[in-house]
Amino acid sequence: MNELVFVGLGLNDECGITVKGLEETKTADAIFMETYTSLMPSFSLQRFEELCGRKVQMVTRRMLEEENGKVILDAAKTGKTVFLVPGDPFIATTHVTLRVDAAKHGIKTRIIHGISIISVIVSLSGLHNYKFGKTVTVPFPENSSETPYNVIAQNKQLGLHTLCLLDLNAAEKQFLSVNQAVGMLLKIEEKNRKGIFTPETPTVGIARAGSDNPTLKADFAGQLAGFDFGEPPYSLIVPGDFHFMEVDSLIAFAGAPEAFRRLSK
Amino acid sequence: MNELVFVGLGLNDECGITVKGLEETKTADAIFMETYTSLMPSFSLQRFEELCGRKVQMVTRRMLEEENGKVILDAAKTGKTVFLVPGDPFIATTHVTLRVDAAKHGIKTRIIHGISIISVIVSLSGLHNYKFGKTVTVPFPENSSETPYNVIAQNKQLGLHTLCLLDLNAAEKQFLSVNQAVGMLLKIEEKNRKGIFTPETPTVGIARAGSDNPTLKADFAGQLAGFDFGEPPYSLIVPGDFHFMEVDSLIAFAGAPEAFRRLSK
Numbered sequence: 001m002n003e004l005v006f007v008g009l010g011l012n013d014e015c016g017i018t019v020k021g022l023e024e025t026k027t028a029d030a031i032f033m034e035t036y037t038s039l040m041p042s043f044s045l046q047r048f049e050e051l052c053g054r055k056v057q058m059v060t061r062r063m064l065e066e067e068n069g070k071v072i073l074d075a076a077k078t079g080k081t082v083f084l085v086p087g088d089p090f091i092a093t094t095h096v097t098l099r100v101d102a103a104k105h106g107i108k109t110r111i112i113h114g115i116s117i118i119s120v121i122v123s124l125s126g127l128h129n130y131k132f133g134k135t136v137t138v139p140f141p142e143n144s145s146e147t148p149y150n151v152i153a154q155n156k157q158l159g160l161h162t163l164c165l166l167d168l169n170a171a172e173k174q175f176l177s178v179n180q181a182v183g184m185l186l187k188i189e190e191k192n193r194k195g196i197f198t199p200e201t202p203t204v205g206i207a208r209a210g211s212d213n214p215t216l217k218a219d220f221a222g223q224l225a226g227f228d229f230g231e232p233p234y235s236l237i238v239p240g241d242f243h244f245m246e247v248d249s250l251i252a253f254a255g256a257p258e259a260f261r262r263l264s265k
Numbered sequence: 266m267n268e269l270v271f272v273g274l275g276l277n278d279e280c281g282i283t284v285k286g287l288e289e290t291k292t293a294d295a296i297f298m299e300t301y302t303s304l305m306p307s308f309s310l311q312r313f314e315e316l317c318g319r320k321v322q323m324v325t326r327r328m329l330e331e332e333n334g335k336v337i338l339d340a341a342k343t344g345k346t347v348f349l350v351p352g353d354p355f356i357a358t359t360h361v362t363l364r365v366d367a368a369k370h371g372i373k374t375r376i377i378h379g380i381s382i383i384s385v386i387v388s389l390s391g392l393h394n395y396k397f398g399k400t401v402t403v404p405f406p407e408n409s410s411e412t413p414y415n416v417i418a419q420n421k422q423l424g425l426h427t428l429c430l431l432d433l434n435a436a437e438k439q440f441l442s443v444n445q446a447v448g449m450l451l452k453i454e455e456k457n458r459k460g461i462f463t464p465e466t467p468t469v470g471i472a473r474a475g476s477d478n479p480t481l482k483a484d485f486a487g488q489l490a491g492f493d494f495g496e497p498p499y500s501l502i503v504p505g506d507f508h509f510m511e512v513d514s515l516i517a518f519a520g521a522p523e524a525f526r527r528l529s530k
Contacts, residue, residue: 011378015285018275018380019316022284051284088380090388096514099391103517113276113475115283115353116384118394123355123378126364130400134425137395158419160399210378249361252368 004076004102006089008114009033011210013042014051017084021112025052029079032072036061037094038086038117039170039233041208056084061171069098076107088116120209121163121235124216126249127204131240133160138181138236139167140174148181149188152238153196159241166234175232178205182225182236197221197238202263204237204254205229218256241265269341269367271354273379274298276475278307279316282349286377290317294344297337301326302359303351303382304435304498306473321349326436334363341372353381385474386428386500389481391514392469396505398425403446403501404432405439413446414453417503418461424506431499440497443470447490447501462486462503467528469502469519470494483521506530 005024010016017025025031033056035043049056063071075081089095089111102109122129133155138148148164155162166176182205185197199222207215207229215229239246242264250256270289275281282290290296298321300308314321328336340346354360354376367374387394398420403413413429420427431441447470450462464487472480472494480494504511507529515521 008380010283013285015288016283018281018283019287020278020280023280088384088388090391091384091394093393093510096391096510100513100517110477111388113380113385113388115273115378115380116388118387119353119356119381119384120378122383123353123376123381126355126361128358129356129383130402132399134398134423135395154423158399212375245358245361248365252365 010115014048028082030075033084164236218254275380279313293347295340298349429501483519
């Protein structure tokens with residue numbers, strides 16, 4: 001049957017895919033994969049091909065963005081085609097256009113979801129899901145913007161936590177570090193002086209979420225700016241109001257200082 | 266090695282687990298599972314035991330909440346113990362206490378993440394992740410509260426979408442339906458008259474997210490209240506401001522009426 005199945009690879013390595021996703025891949029007539037929208041630090045194409053017993057064709061940003069995924073759509077017109085994407089296929093909006101285009105060509109589409117950074121970060125942190133506000137991406141310094149600071153301010157006013165995704169360019173192996181992101185936010189604070197993100201602001205940095213050896217460190221921003229998180233990728237949480245159980249969790253699993261206890265309500 | 270590994274089962278059936286999660290289960294000395302915090306409509310314990318080639322011990326809410334998970338902690342003191350949880354192990358806060366208790370007993374813990382409803386709903390809807398505000402749960406009518414209405418109001422004021430998780434009691438097979446949730450919100454509107462949730466409010470209902478046959482329907486609340494979503498579980502999104510690509514996606518994949526085009530900015 002001709003159809004296009006978007007399959008999430010999950011995080012970190014070739015075993016982050018679901019059993020269902022792997023089964024769908026094994027039975028596909030054509031298999032494509034992109035790895036430019038995110039970094040999977042321990043992923044090996046060779047090991048993945050051994051796991052599914054099939055050859056996988058890598059697609060580039062150019063093939064998707066300039067050629068509108070023609071190679072994938074052409075395959076999906078004649079047989080079952082799987083397109084493998086890091087994380088979940090549609091949490092970033094990058095591939096929504098390809099799905100809409102497929103529908104316009106009369107190609108049936110399905111989604112096999114993958115583990116996404118947006119739920120993994122919440123889960124790892126021990127912070128309460130229903131206390132997160134709007135998510136924001138912190139861009140590289142050359143695209144610096146006050147948007148992340150303003151989103152944090154808006155969320156804090158409502159007592160909510162902010163998940164900050166840190167920009168990356170997987171193809172160029174460039175990753176905004178937690179230290180850089182904290183530094184950029186402190187600089188905006190120095191200019192704005194609204195008390196939103198000072199060296200005394202509690203923060204949680206995360207490296208390699210979804211891997212076997214994630215680094216999680218909770219501390220005041222002034223301290224976190226100097227912490228060594230090791231290898232990428234990175235994320236940052238700027239908490240709003242704390243529940244005491246959230247503080248317990250950060251002390252037990254993120255090395256938060258005891259002083260965090262004074263912050264909980 | 267003695268340790269406690271929390272493994273997410275993902276959604277829907279026994280194949281929602283990751284390859285990594287399945288491997289960890291195969292090599293455990295003891296395996297426990299709970300299925301009371303969520304509904305996995307097509308999950309079969311027998312098929313799961315065949316998949317991992319091992320026997321799994323089911324734990325009840327009482328064993329975890331009244332006996333503080335003693336049976337699991339005892340096993341983890343003497344060998345590698347896997348605790349299987351629907352979705353991701355820590356998106357609901359239910360099991361955070363068990364993890365903190367394990368740490369107090371000097372038991373090492375690890376997390377193998379699972380696919381969570383909170384990312385799957387965003388992915389399925391085609392709405393933009395960074396435009397979601399705070400998430401809220403709509404309780405059963407007997408616990409009715411204005412909190413969901415107020416959270417929707419707060420998010421809308423900021424132009425943000427609201428993900429409404431609909432209450433469920435998996436053990437009793439009770440599920441708040443999209444129709445009930447919409448009805449409850451319309452009633453609160455009738456009382457408050459703030460124009461937050463009227464019959465003309467755009468809404469997106471979702472049933473069986475993460476399964477092979479999810480139902481997705483976007484329509485105005487007055488219409489959605491009468492739509493047949495089939496079998497549970499259910500979720501509801503109340504969108505804030507629309508980007509035109511979000512509307513394209515809802516028309517292509519959620520049967521949204523063309524009138525939605527007038528709503529995008």
